[in-house]
Amino acid sequence: MLHFHKEGAKTILGACLLTVAIVFAADYFFKENFWLLKTVQIIALVFLIIILQFFRNPNRSIRPEDRTLVAPVDGKVVVIEEVYESEYFKDKRLQVSIFMSPINVHVTRYAASGKINFSKYHPGKFLVAWHPKASEENERTTIVIETQEFGEILYRQIAGALAKRIVNYAVEGTQVVQGDDAGFIKFGSRVDLFLPLGTELNVKLNEVVKGNKTIIAQKS
The missing domain is CATH 1.20.5 (Single alpha-helices involved in coiled-coils or other helix-helix interfaces)
Structure with a gap:
Protein backbone atom coordinates (compact mmCIF):
# COMPACT_ATOMS: atom_id res chain seq x y z
CA MET A 1 0.00 0.00 0.00
CA PHE A 55 5.67 12.98 -0.81
CA ARG A 56 5.58 9.19 -0.98
CA ASN A 57 6.90 7.45 2.10
CA PRO A 58 7.69 3.79 1.38
CA ASN A 59 7.60 1.44 4.34
CA ARG A 60 11.23 0.49 5.03
CA SER A 61 11.18 -0.77 8.59
CA ILE A 62 14.51 -2.17 9.76
CA ARG A 63 15.96 -3.87 12.80
CA PRO A 64 18.35 -1.32 14.39
CA GLU A 65 21.98 -2.44 14.33
CA ASP A 66 24.63 -0.52 16.30
CA ARG A 67 27.47 -1.69 14.04
CA THR A 68 26.04 -0.16 10.88
CA LEU A 69 25.23 3.28 9.55
CA VAL A 70 22.39 3.19 7.03
CA ALA A 71 21.72 5.74 4.30
CA PRO A 72 19.54 8.52 5.78
CA VAL A 73 17.97 9.35 2.40
CA ASP A 74 17.51 8.16 -1.17
CA GLY A 75 19.84 9.68 -3.73
CA LYS A 76 23.31 9.65 -5.28
CA VAL A 77 26.63 9.86 -3.47
CA VAL A 78 28.25 13.03 -4.86
CA VAL A 79 31.04 13.66 -2.33
CA ILE A 80 33.43 11.41 -0.40
CA GLU A 81 36.35 13.34 1.04
CA GLU A 82 38.17 14.41 4.18
CA VAL A 83 37.14 17.94 5.15
CA TYR A 84 37.40 20.35 8.06
CA GLU A 85 34.04 20.49 9.86
CA SER A 86 33.89 23.98 11.34
CA GLU A 87 30.55 24.15 13.12
CA TYR A 88 30.63 21.42 15.75
CA PHE A 89 33.71 19.17 15.67
CA LYS A 90 36.15 21.85 14.53
CA ASP A 91 38.47 19.18 13.17
CA LYS A 92 38.76 16.90 10.16
CA ARG A 93 36.00 14.43 9.35
CA LEU A 94 35.08 12.09 6.51
CA GLN A 95 32.25 13.71 4.55
CA VAL A 96 29.75 11.63 2.58
CA SER A 97 27.18 13.71 0.68
CA ILE A 98 23.99 12.35 -0.87
CA PHE A 99 22.16 14.45 -3.46
CA MET A 100 18.39 14.04 -3.83
CA SER A 101 16.70 14.98 -7.09
CA PRO A 102 13.03 16.05 -7.07
CA ILE A 103 12.01 12.50 -8.05
CA ASN A 104 13.70 10.87 -5.03
CA VAL A 105 11.94 10.03 -1.78
CA HIS A 106 12.67 13.02 0.47
CA VAL A 107 12.13 11.46 3.89
CA THR A 108 15.19 11.82 6.14
CA ARG A 109 15.82 8.86 8.46
CA TYR A 110 18.22 8.43 11.35
CA ALA A 111 21.38 6.71 10.12
CA ALA A 112 22.06 5.31 13.59
CA SER A 113 20.54 4.98 17.04
CA GLY A 114 21.81 7.22 19.83
CA LYS A 115 21.43 10.46 21.73
CA ILE A 116 20.93 13.82 20.03
CA ASN A 117 23.76 16.02 21.33
CA PHE A 118 23.21 18.94 18.96
CA SER A 119 20.40 20.20 16.73
CA LYS A 120 20.45 23.62 15.12
CA TYR A 121 18.67 25.37 12.25
CA HIS A 122 20.52 27.86 10.03
CA PRO A 123 18.72 30.23 7.65
CA GLY A 124 20.61 30.79 4.42
CA LYS A 125 20.72 30.85 0.65
CA PHE A 126 19.17 28.44 -1.88
CA LEU A 127 22.12 27.56 -4.09
CA VAL A 128 21.79 24.37 -6.12
CA ALA A 129 22.32 21.49 -3.69
CA TRP A 130 25.47 20.19 -5.42
CA HIS A 131 27.21 23.59 -5.17
CA PRO A 132 30.48 23.31 -3.16
CA LYS A 133 29.37 26.12 -0.81
CA ALA A 134 25.85 24.76 -0.26
CA SER A 135 26.91 22.94 2.92
CA GLU A 136 27.91 26.22 4.58
CA GLU A 137 25.77 28.89 2.91
CA ASN A 138 22.37 27.30 2.18
CA GLU A 139 19.44 26.99 4.56
CA ARG A 140 20.28 23.90 6.61
CA THR A 141 20.01 22.00 9.87
CA THR A 142 22.91 20.37 11.69
CA ILE A 143 22.30 17.35 13.92
CA VAL A 144 24.82 15.34 15.96
CA ILE A 145 24.06 11.83 17.22
CA GLU A 146 26.19 10.14 19.86
CA THR A 147 26.31 6.48 18.79
CA GLN A 148 27.59 3.41 20.57
CA GLU A 149 29.99 2.15 17.88
CA PHE A 150 30.92 5.22 15.80
CA GLY A 151 31.04 7.88 18.48
CA GLU A 152 29.51 11.20 17.45
CA ILE A 153 28.31 11.48 13.86
CA LEU A 154 26.94 14.63 12.28
CA TYR A 155 24.39 14.91 9.51
CA ARG A 156 23.31 18.09 7.80
CA GLN A 157 20.05 18.59 5.88
CA ILE A 158 20.68 21.16 3.14
CA ALA A 159 18.04 22.96 1.12
CA GLY A 160 18.49 23.18 -2.65
CA ALA A 161 17.48 25.73 -5.26
CA LEU A 162 13.85 24.55 -5.12
CA ALA A 163 13.66 23.44 -1.49
CA LYS A 164 12.03 26.12 0.65
CA ARG A 165 11.40 24.19 3.83
CA ILE A 166 13.45 21.80 5.93
CA VAL A 167 11.66 19.79 8.61
CA ASN A 168 13.81 18.49 11.46
CA TYR A 169 12.47 16.24 14.24
CA ALA A 170 15.74 15.92 16.19
CA VAL A 171 15.57 17.42 19.70
CA GLU A 172 18.69 17.79 21.83
CA GLY A 173 18.89 15.32 24.71
CA THR A 174 16.48 12.78 23.23
CA GLN A 175 17.21 9.20 22.25
CA VAL A 176 16.53 8.25 18.62
CA VAL A 177 16.30 4.91 16.85
CA GLN A 178 18.05 4.00 13.62
CA GLY A 179 15.63 4.05 10.70
CA ASP A 180 12.96 6.26 12.28
CA ASP A 181 11.84 9.43 10.50
CA ALA A 182 14.24 12.30 11.25
CA GLY A 183 12.61 14.94 9.04
CA PHE A 184 11.78 15.95 5.51
CA ILE A 185 13.20 18.33 2.88
CA LYS A 186 10.86 19.68 0.24
CA PHE A 187 11.77 19.74 -3.46
CA GLY A 188 15.40 18.90 -4.19
CA SER A 189 18.14 18.87 -1.59
CA ARG A 190 21.18 17.17 -0.05
CA VAL A 191 22.28 15.45 3.13
CA ASP A 192 25.90 15.50 4.32
CA LEU A 193 27.23 12.92 6.77
CA PHE A 194 30.38 13.72 8.76
CA LEU A 195 32.02 10.58 10.13
CA PRO A 196 35.19 9.89 12.12
CA LEU A 197 38.35 9.67 10.03
CA GLY A 198 39.20 6.08 9.20
CA THR A 199 35.57 4.98 8.95
CA GLU A 200 35.41 2.13 6.42
CA LEU A 201 32.73 2.94 3.87
CA ASN A 202 30.51 0.48 2.04
CA VAL A 203 29.62 2.98 -0.69
CA LYS A 204 31.55 4.69 -3.46
CA LEU A 205 31.30 7.94 -5.39
CA ASN A 206 28.31 8.17 -7.78
CA GLU A 207 26.62 5.16 -6.20
CA VAL A 208 22.82 5.35 -5.91
CA VAL A 209 21.66 4.65 -2.36
CA LYS A 210 18.32 4.06 -0.65
CA GLY A 211 17.33 5.27 2.79
CA ASN A 212 17.14 2.50 5.41
CA LYS A 213 18.41 -0.02 2.85
CA THR A 214 21.94 0.89 1.79
CA ILE A 215 24.66 0.45 4.43
CA ILE A 216 26.97 3.47 4.38
CA ALA A 217 29.51 2.07 6.87
CA GLN A 218 29.84 -1.05 8.99
CA LYS A 219 32.01 -2.05 11.94
CA SER A 220 33.57 -5.49 11.67
Whole structure:
Protein backbone atom coordinates (compact mmCIF):
# COMPACT_ATOMS: atom_id res chain seq x y z
CA MET A 1 0.00 0.00 0.00
CA LEU A 2 1.31 3.44 -0.94
CA HIS A 3 1.92 5.78 2.00
CA PHE A 4 2.53 9.52 2.02
CA HIS A 5 4.56 11.52 4.50
CA LYS A 6 2.61 13.63 6.98
CA GLU A 7 4.55 16.75 5.93
CA GLY A 8 2.82 16.56 2.56
CA ALA A 9 -0.76 16.50 3.86
CA LYS A 10 -1.59 20.15 3.16
CA THR A 11 0.26 20.23 -0.16
CA ILE A 12 -1.42 17.03 -1.36
CA LEU A 13 -4.87 18.29 -0.35
CA GLY A 14 -4.25 21.60 -2.14
CA ALA A 15 -2.97 19.82 -5.24
CA CYS A 16 -6.02 17.53 -5.32
CA LEU A 17 -8.43 20.44 -5.01
CA LEU A 18 -6.57 22.43 -7.68
CA THR A 19 -6.52 19.46 -10.05
CA VAL A 20 -10.26 18.87 -9.64
CA ALA A 21 -10.94 22.56 -10.22
CA ILE A 22 -8.81 22.63 -13.38
CA VAL A 23 -10.41 19.45 -14.77
CA PHE A 24 -13.94 20.81 -14.33
CA ALA A 25 -13.01 24.33 -15.48
CA ALA A 26 -11.41 22.92 -18.63
CA ASP A 27 -14.53 20.89 -19.31
CA TYR A 28 -16.59 24.08 -19.08
CA PHE A 29 -14.35 26.46 -21.04
CA PHE A 30 -12.88 24.11 -23.65
CA LYS A 31 -15.69 21.61 -24.25
CA GLU A 32 -15.82 22.59 -27.93
CA ASN A 33 -12.08 21.99 -28.42
CA PHE A 34 -11.48 18.30 -27.59
CA TRP A 35 -7.69 18.30 -27.90
CA LEU A 36 -7.20 21.48 -25.85
CA LEU A 37 -9.58 20.12 -23.22
CA LYS A 38 -7.70 16.84 -22.88
CA THR A 39 -4.30 18.54 -22.94
CA VAL A 40 -5.21 20.82 -20.03
CA GLN A 41 -6.73 17.95 -18.04
CA ILE A 42 -3.74 15.68 -18.64
CA ILE A 43 -1.32 18.41 -17.54
CA ALA A 44 -3.35 18.86 -14.35
CA LEU A 45 -3.26 15.13 -13.63
CA VAL A 46 0.48 14.92 -14.31
CA PHE A 47 1.01 17.79 -11.85
CA LEU A 48 -0.94 15.86 -9.20
CA ILE A 49 1.05 12.67 -9.84
CA ILE A 50 4.34 14.59 -9.43
CA ILE A 51 3.18 15.97 -6.08
CA LEU A 52 2.04 12.54 -4.90
CA GLN A 53 5.28 10.80 -5.87
CA PHE A 54 7.36 13.51 -4.19
CA PHE A 55 5.67 12.98 -0.81
CA ARG A 56 5.58 9.19 -0.98
CA ASN A 57 6.90 7.45 2.10
CA PRO A 58 7.69 3.79 1.38
CA ASN A 59 7.60 1.44 4.34
CA ARG A 60 11.23 0.49 5.03
CA SER A 61 11.18 -0.77 8.59
CA ILE A 62 14.51 -2.17 9.76
CA ARG A 63 15.96 -3.87 12.80
CA PRO A 64 18.35 -1.32 14.39
CA GLU A 65 21.98 -2.44 14.33
CA ASP A 66 24.63 -0.52 16.30
CA ARG A 67 27.47 -1.69 14.04
CA THR A 68 26.04 -0.16 10.88
CA LEU A 69 25.23 3.28 9.55
CA VAL A 70 22.39 3.19 7.03
CA ALA A 71 21.72 5.74 4.30
CA PRO A 72 19.54 8.52 5.78
CA VAL A 73 17.97 9.35 2.40
CA ASP A 74 17.51 8.16 -1.17
CA GLY A 75 19.84 9.68 -3.73
CA LYS A 76 23.31 9.65 -5.28
CA VAL A 77 26.63 9.86 -3.47
CA VAL A 78 28.25 13.03 -4.86
CA VAL A 79 31.04 13.66 -2.33
CA ILE A 80 33.43 11.41 -0.40
CA GLU A 81 36.35 13.34 1.04
CA GLU A 82 38.17 14.41 4.18
CA VAL A 83 37.14 17.94 5.15
CA TYR A 84 37.40 20.35 8.06
CA GLU A 85 34.04 20.49 9.86
CA SER A 86 33.89 23.98 11.34
CA GLU A 87 30.55 24.15 13.12
CA TYR A 88 30.63 21.42 15.75
CA PHE A 89 33.71 19.17 15.67
CA LYS A 90 36.15 21.85 14.53
CA ASP A 91 38.47 19.18 13.17
CA LYS A 92 38.76 16.90 10.16
CA ARG A 93 36.00 14.43 9.35
CA LEU A 94 35.08 12.09 6.51
CA GLN A 95 32.25 13.71 4.55
CA VAL A 96 29.75 11.63 2.58
CA SER A 97 27.18 13.71 0.68
CA ILE A 98 23.99 12.35 -0.87
CA PHE A 99 22.16 14.45 -3.46
CA MET A 100 18.39 14.04 -3.83
CA SER A 101 16.70 14.98 -7.09
CA PRO A 102 13.03 16.05 -7.07
CA ILE A 103 12.01 12.50 -8.05
CA ASN A 104 13.70 10.87 -5.03
CA VAL A 105 11.94 10.03 -1.78
CA HIS A 106 12.67 13.02 0.47
CA VAL A 107 12.13 11.46 3.89
CA THR A 108 15.19 11.82 6.14
CA ARG A 109 15.82 8.86 8.46
CA TYR A 110 18.22 8.43 11.35
CA ALA A 111 21.38 6.71 10.12
CA ALA A 112 22.06 5.31 13.59
CA SER A 113 20.54 4.98 17.04
CA GLY A 114 21.81 7.22 19.83
CA LYS A 115 21.43 10.46 21.73
CA ILE A 116 20.93 13.82 20.03
CA ASN A 117 23.76 16.02 21.33
CA PHE A 118 23.21 18.94 18.96
CA SER A 119 20.40 20.20 16.73
CA LYS A 120 20.45 23.62 15.12
CA TYR A 121 18.67 25.37 12.25
CA HIS A 122 20.52 27.86 10.03
CA PRO A 123 18.72 30.23 7.65
CA GLY A 124 20.61 30.79 4.42
CA LYS A 125 20.72 30.85 0.65
CA PHE A 126 19.17 28.44 -1.88
CA LEU A 127 22.12 27.56 -4.09
CA VAL A 128 21.79 24.37 -6.12
CA ALA A 129 22.32 21.49 -3.69
CA TRP A 130 25.47 20.19 -5.42
CA HIS A 131 27.21 23.59 -5.17
CA PRO A 132 30.48 23.31 -3.16
CA LYS A 133 29.37 26.12 -0.81
CA ALA A 134 25.85 24.76 -0.26
CA SER A 135 26.91 22.94 2.92
CA GLU A 136 27.91 26.22 4.58
CA GLU A 137 25.77 28.89 2.91
CA ASN A 138 22.37 27.30 2.18
CA GLU A 139 19.44 26.99 4.56
CA ARG A 140 20.28 23.90 6.61
CA THR A 141 20.01 22.00 9.87
CA THR A 142 22.91 20.37 11.69
CA ILE A 143 22.30 17.35 13.92
CA VAL A 144 24.82 15.34 15.96
CA ILE A 145 24.06 11.83 17.22
CA GLU A 146 26.19 10.14 19.86
CA THR A 147 26.31 6.48 18.79
CA GLN A 148 27.59 3.41 20.57
CA GLU A 149 29.99 2.15 17.88
CA PHE A 150 30.92 5.22 15.80
CA GLY A 151 31.04 7.88 18.48
CA GLU A 152 29.51 11.20 17.45
CA ILE A 153 28.31 11.48 13.86
CA LEU A 154 26.94 14.63 12.28
CA TYR A 155 24.39 14.91 9.51
CA ARG A 156 23.31 18.09 7.80
CA GLN A 157 20.05 18.59 5.88
CA ILE A 158 20.68 21.16 3.14
CA ALA A 159 18.04 22.96 1.12
CA GLY A 160 18.49 23.18 -2.65
CA ALA A 161 17.48 25.73 -5.26
CA LEU A 162 13.85 24.55 -5.12
CA ALA A 163 13.66 23.44 -1.49
CA LYS A 164 12.03 26.12 0.65
CA ARG A 165 11.40 24.19 3.83
CA ILE A 166 13.45 21.80 5.93
CA VAL A 167 11.66 19.79 8.61
CA ASN A 168 13.81 18.49 11.46
CA TYR A 169 12.47 16.24 14.24
CA ALA A 170 15.74 15.92 16.19
CA VAL A 171 15.57 17.42 19.70
CA GLU A 172 18.69 17.79 21.83
CA GLY A 173 18.89 15.32 24.71
CA THR A 174 16.48 12.78 23.23
CA GLN A 175 17.21 9.20 22.25
CA VAL A 176 16.53 8.25 18.62
CA VAL A 177 16.30 4.91 16.85
CA GLN A 178 18.05 4.00 13.62
CA GLY A 179 15.63 4.05 10.70
CA ASP A 180 12.96 6.26 12.28
CA ASP A 181 11.84 9.43 10.50
CA ALA A 182 14.24 12.30 11.25
CA GLY A 183 12.61 14.94 9.04
CA PHE A 184 11.78 15.95 5.51
CA ILE A 185 13.20 18.33 2.88
CA LYS A 186 10.86 19.68 0.24
CA PHE A 187 11.77 19.74 -3.46
CA GLY A 188 15.40 18.90 -4.19
CA SER A 189 18.14 18.87 -1.59
CA ARG A 190 21.18 17.17 -0.05
CA VAL A 191 22.28 15.45 3.13
CA ASP A 192 25.90 15.50 4.32
CA LEU A 193 27.23 12.92 6.77
CA PHE A 194 30.38 13.72 8.76
CA LEU A 195 32.02 10.58 10.13
CA PRO A 196 35.19 9.89 12.12
CA LEU A 197 38.35 9.67 10.03
CA GLY A 198 39.20 6.08 9.20
CA THR A 199 35.57 4.98 8.95
CA GLU A 200 35.41 2.13 6.42
CA LEU A 201 32.73 2.94 3.87
CA ASN A 202 30.51 0.48 2.04
CA VAL A 203 29.62 2.98 -0.69
CA LYS A 204 31.55 4.69 -3.46
CA LEU A 205 31.30 7.94 -5.39
CA ASN A 206 28.31 8.17 -7.78
CA GLU A 207 26.62 5.16 -6.20
CA VAL A 208 22.82 5.35 -5.91
CA VAL A 209 21.66 4.65 -2.36
CA LYS A 210 18.32 4.06 -0.65
CA GLY A 211 17.33 5.27 2.79
CA ASN A 212 17.14 2.50 5.41
CA LYS A 213 18.41 -0.02 2.85
CA THR A 214 21.94 0.89 1.79
CA ILE A 215 24.66 0.45 4.43
CA ILE A 216 26.97 3.47 4.38
CA ALA A 217 29.51 2.07 6.87
CA GLN A 218 29.84 -1.05 8.99
CA LYS A 219 32.01 -2.05 11.94
CA SER A 220 33.57 -5.49 11.67
